[in-house]
Amino acid sequence: MKKKQGFFQKKKIWLIIFILLGLVVFYWVGLVLAQGADEPGTSADPLVTKSYVTEFVGHYFQENIGTAVKKILSETSTGSAQWQIKTISAGQDFTGGAGTELILRTGTALILDPTGSGLPDLTGGVNLAAGKVVPPNHLILIPRADGRGIRAQTTVVIMHR
Template identity: 40%
Template structure:
């Protein structure tokens, strides 16, 4: 009989502890789906700014200047490098730096290292894909 008096309260205590633990996990875990709008892994503005490629149609003479870290790809047309710093723009596809006024090869990935006015200038109509901050003048 003594065994039943000890066993029943122990079972009740363990059951209550489990219920409280499960309630605590669900209460503090959040009600939003991971990656959903209530619990985003990244913000939409971050995706728009740094992840998605944008397309720019440049007319002859227009200059696309990138911010630090901006990636560029000339898809069609002709463009040359604009660089007042004298350091060039890294062409990571070819593994070289492209100096000012040198022609940019089509479909080569360029990365703007600093926000110091570097970019590309369209010689004729050019289609450029870019990711990151940029301005067209």
Template identity: 40%
Template sequence: MRLNKAKTAIMLLIAGAVLSLLGYAAFAGDGEPGGSGDPLVTQSYVDQYVQWRVAELKSGQVLKGGAGTEIIVRRGQAAVVDSTGNGIPDLTAGADIYGGSTVPVNHLLLVPREDGRGVKALSPVVVMYRGEATIR
């Protein structure tokens, strides 16, 4: 009878140790996935590539986009700047807009490469953009 009690006690101790290790492993992370201790993406990535930014351009200013930058002219009149001669894809119209041509308001433009393409304000312009861009 003592042998059975000893075996039972040992089995309970082993089971308790295994459960403790499993519990520790399950909750050993630095917080929830996506939390500050374990972010899925960094804040700078979200700020640069996911969130739309708004810029107010004065007449003559140019917004040049990096590769993959999306641009929407919300108000005012702007023209495409394109030194390559290939234009900027207008995803709304399904066509390219070539250098010097006016950008339709509320159309989504996509800068395919970082080669100086963008938009130039012909009047005061409000532009939304997502991605890398410089304003001069």
């Protein structure tokens, strides 16, 4: 009977060795397959990582949004968007085109309004009728090119655009 026990013990040892060898082979196969995996975010592996999205969005904003902002800023800093200074002698009129903004800096002037609609005082939040005194340092809007403007009572300096 002792012989049979030794036979089974040898068989058990070989079984354990075979199982351990199989586990080692499966481990190596797993390592080889893991090394062959593509980087996340490539066309072979469509998984998108946070870093990929951050890089893509950052690049998009730099190219598209940055260019649009620069274009808008360059358009608004040229031409009629800049304030111009003008001195008007007593008795002279200043009439602007549609959308003209003006600020009376010094002197006294009256509202000139042949239409009877008045001029909006954007600073004071009121409508100034014809013949009213233009308040100094208030933003006045000329909404249409219909003869509305100001008439200088004394020599005045205005800013307009």
